Amino acid sequence: MPRFAANLSMLYTEWPLLQRPQAAAEDGFEGLEIQFPYTEPVAAWQDALAAAGRPLVLMNAPVAGRTPAEAAAAWTAGERGVAALPGREDEFRAGFDLACQYALALGVPRLHVLAGCLPPGAQRSELQPTYLANLRWAAERLRGSGLTLLIEPINLRDMPGYFLNRQDHGHEILDLLEAGGLQPEADGRRLVQVQMDLYHAQVVEGDISRKLERWLGSGRVGHLQIAAVPDRGEPDAGELHHPHLFRLIDALGWTGWVGAEYRPRAGTRAGLGWRHAAG
Ligand SMILES: O=C(O)[C@@H](O)C(=O)CO
Numbered sequence: 001m002p003r004f005a006a007n008l009s010m011l012y013t014e015w016p017l018l019q020r021p022q023a024a025a026e027d028g029f030e031g032l033e034i035q036f037p038y039t040e041p042v043a044a045w046q047d048a049l050a051a052a053g054r055p056l057v058l059m060n061a062p063v064a065g066r067t068p069a070e071a072a073a074a075w076t077a078g079e080r081g082v083a084a085l086p087g088r089e090d091e092f093r094a095g096f097d098l099a100c101q102y103a104l105a106l107g108v109p110r111l112h113v114l115a116g117c118l119p120p121g122a123q124r125s126e127l128q129p130t131y132l133a134n135l136r137w138a139a140e141r142l143r144g145s146g147l148t149l150l151i152e153p154i155n156l157r158d159m160p161g162y163f164l165n166r167q168d169h170g171h172e173i174l175d176l177l178e179a180g181g182l183q184p185e186a187d188g189r190r191l192v193q194v195q196m197d198l199y200h201a202q203v204v205e206g207d208i209s210r211k212l213e214r215w216l217g218s219g220r221v222g223h224l225q226i227a228a229v230p231d232r233g234e235p236d237a238g239e240l241h242h243p244h245l246f247r248l249i250d251a252l253g254w255t256g257w258v259g260a261e262y263r264p265r266a267g268t269r270a271g272l273g274w275r276h277a278a279g
């Protein structure tokens with residue numbers, strides 16, 4: 001069975017944020033992930049993670065803002081990332097450095113950077129140079145740190161206007177970064193990878209088994225995430241048959257994490273039957 005990481009922004013919302021690591025550990029999750037840790041100081045997270053004894057394997061860089069307070073407020077204010085937004089490069093860099101401080105202090109190896117949404121009337125092709133330049137800057141910033149930067153294709157139903165929607169566009173971005181001179185680490189580890197959220201991938205493109213076969217072997221996927229489609233509830237209903245996908249992920253030799261990033265339909269613990277069935 002894959003190793004599952006509980007997403008602390010969507011699961012365990014019945015608990016205060018800093019108590020969620022312990023709750024997830026009690027339920028047998030081997031790892032944790034979070035979208036935005038910035039409402040709490042680093043030291044409080046260090047204590048909460050140490051008490052739970054589980055690694056935080058993924059977090060997001062701020063979607064906007066330069067300080068923890070601005071980063072904490074940005075999502076609710078409607079921000080969805082600035083990496084592809086011309087004119088916000090300084091803010092991108094400040095937010096990214098803040099994310100690195102958290103990640104390094106908390107031992108988080110993966111940082112997801114959100115691209116942002118197209119301003120009215122803008123075309124993707126107009127934003128792509130900014131996106132590539134910001135990713136290149138951020139990747140070089142990470143060199144030698146052990147951190148990996150992730151980009152995630154996200155569906156347009158949940159995030160209208162979002163810049164990056166398709167898996168092949170994500171991999172094309174990686175091609176362009178490499179063609180532009182971005183080198184891997186000396187040990188061959190890539191500095192930028194794709195976060196493949198099977199929920200978004202099903203909403204946008206479908207054919208998930210073939211997509212997994214195509215992309216997992218590429219060495220360019222840094223993290224997987226799951227949820228039911230279409231309701232983004234527990235992975236035990238809807239269009240995707242997760243027992244099949246878990247077997248396939250194992251058969252393809254995936255040793256990374258699978259993030260449980262869904263909205264529990266009737267309470268986190270009440271909805272963990274899929275997790276117990278998965279072993
Ligand atoms: O799929 C998602 O929504 C997340 O992985 C994320 O980081 C942005 O909200």
Ligand SMILES: [Mg+2]
Nearest residue numbers: 152197225261
């Ligand atoms: Mg996701």
